[in-house]
Amino acid sequence: MNRYRLPQIKRLLIALCLSSTLAPLAHAKQIDLQVNLATPVMEADRTHNAFIKISLEAIKQEQPQERIPANIAIVLDKSGSMQGDKLYHAKKAAIMAINRLGTNDIVSVVSYDSRVNVVVPATKASDTARIARSIQQIEASGNTALFAGVSKGSQELRKFLDMNKVNRVILLSDGLANVGPSTPNELGKLGLSLAKEGISVTTIGLGLGYNEDLMTQLAGFSDGNHAFVENAEDLARIFQYEFGDVLSVVAQGVEIHITCKNGVRPLRVLGREADISGNMVSTRMNQLYSEQEKFIILEVEVPAQEDRSNLELVDVDIRYNDLFNKQNEQLSSNVVANFTRSQKKIDDAVDTQTYEAAAEQVANEFNREAVEKRDQGDIQGAQSILQKSADYLDNLGQTLSSPKLIEQKEEALQDASELDDEQEWSKKRKELKERQFKRAKQQSY
Template sequence: MRYLKFLSIVFIIFFGMAMSITVQADQIQLNAALSTPVMLADKKQTVFLRVGLTGLHLKKQNVAPINVVLVIDKSGSMGGEKIRRAKDAAIMAVERLRKDDIISVVTYDHQANILLPATKATDQNRIITAINKLRAGGQTALYDGVEKAAKEVRKFLDRKRVNRIVLVSDGLANVGPSTPKELGALGASLSEENIAVTTIGLGLGYNEDLMSQLAEKSDGNHAFAENATDLVRFFDHEFGDIFSVVAQEVNVTIIGVEGVRPIRVLGRDAEIQDQQVSVKLNQLYGGQEKYILLELEVPPTKANIERIIAGVAVVYRNLGADASERLSSMVSATFTNSPQLVEEKTNAVVMTAAVEQLAVEKNELAVKRRDEGKINEARKILIDNAKFLAEEAAKYESKSLEELSEKNKIDAQNLDERRWNRQRKMMRGEQYRYKKQQNY
């Protein structure tokens, strides 16, 4: 109710302003825009609302302290180059830490062990010495490893810190809870504590559904590292994100106005209740944009009328000021009898985002059909998807849609048994990146 009351005030203040609006606070820029800000009159129709949140660049002295746990699989399959590269990546991360940052290291094989309890990074040599003691051997108690990591994070859990678990694994979870649903539930519970989990799957032996669910439900990152040599690069990207967090506990509320009905949010989990939509983002990064894409149903409206379609309220924790802050906006549309004017005023940025998310859904369906053994059906879905993307790329002059079209063509060529394990991991990784607007 407090959001409804808050947005009612917003509508009174901003009524009659532009069809889309950009507002900015200390750490975040908010841009809310409709796919068709000019709509056909006297017709019930759907429209996409894109709510973009961009983190502003931080000055080095304003970077928040971090509280990170490295969780490293040391089961038998991690032997040789894999464990060596994992240690190299962990050491690179340690060398980037500052004295007030907190780090711990958890390892797991048939059970989880705390290699380095949560501690301030004041003695990097001691931490590096501990990491260098890692040896591989045993099975894969992944769930236990994440639970132990969560306990280490909680020792210094602080709203003023960036709280993160970074997990590396090359194998299937075969000790303890081991399904995507169970690991997703664990990720969701950690998200409630404002702890994000990033998962890096190494090689071709891990369960990509399990790893991506754990990351998705906690709003972390997910990556497929085909070769051990990729680990340092992915750790570098990951810690680049960690050291650029500008806001946490980001809660976005969108309310449809006067009969405008929310239908669904594409690519992200959301709670929809009547005309109100709620979405939580764990963290926002400086210099990066995350967006929420909402499909709305708009009732018939007479021509030559401008009406508010939805209001947006964002509440987040500003890490620099250690305080909660608000941003708000609203979007309106005008109505016309001219289809040509509707087309001319279509927002290409919003439509590109919508096409991407719809294409990802088709790509996910192709994976499902391939898992069912329906290779020809999966291939047709991908070929049709590539054609759809190419047409939309030309329509909206979008390089990103062209690239996604080419990726779907490649996906369609790699569905045979010999290549499917690798291809599936690549497809899951790409799906995750597009849905979450991941930077790497």
């Protein structure tokens, strides 16, 4: 062989090896699915209620500069109550956030009082200085046509609506919706309809005058984020967090289907709205973010089994839109329980992390019930529910040796002690609703 051809052959072999090694990575799935049982080993010969955690975690993006383009509508309340510092900081935060966008991103800005005004029609975020000048010209006056503001922001998104983009309305309001549809149910339905189009809505409540039920319903049904901002000076920080989420989306349109098997009966899904029909459970998540875990907790009834037997409890099927590869992907998994009469084997097998996540969601349900009781004027009843939550967290925290659950027990007791302060109830209620929302949705900020 000609000795001068050896380097060429070596280079060819190296190239072939590299291509065969790297080729699969081009189609690597963006999502890791884990299905875990809090009590993977159960006592034989009796029925159990058990918690199953279905978690999805998006992989880290090694080249964040190649992120998914965003299509964002910022919807700003400019009603009379926003006069002064509130509107000043809102405009400043919006401009700072827009400066994070790239030339492939789409942005629109809508303001609303009694009427709705498109400040910046949907456009590429290339001339941010011009966009900033338009935002600076917004002035406060009038009432709060919140529903119309969100609807108009959605219309701007639809001009460039693309399932391979991140489509997000970011709503800021400091007051009660008093023009047009204004109930939490009506705004929740709007959020649900937008979610079906691939649009999510993040709601930012400023001050103590907004309706937290309305804002959490709108965000929750569309699978956006929610934040309570007491002081306008904090808006810039919240907008930065929100845009951090928007700019790290890797998958959306996530459909979760669970089939309970072998006589296992689904009881409830904690943390998210879900449909339960017979042995079938279905729910969805609008978007998943890089390096963030999102999960649901499914509580099931497991029929009694013999000693040393095992039982497959559920099949889990996930479908989602992979925004990087621009194709639909599917994942599946299942979970199996083992049965024994040995208490030691049962105790040793407990999945502490999964049990903690389930306990947190159970406590979150207690917290919701307590707020409902407090709204009815039954302060003692609300405190009793929070005491029940604290006892539950304490008992499980001691059993699992979990500092996290013990800390949440103290939080529940602190909440109970603050329910009877009428002057502080408006602020406390907003804090509780925000915390409930964030824990249910595993919000990153």
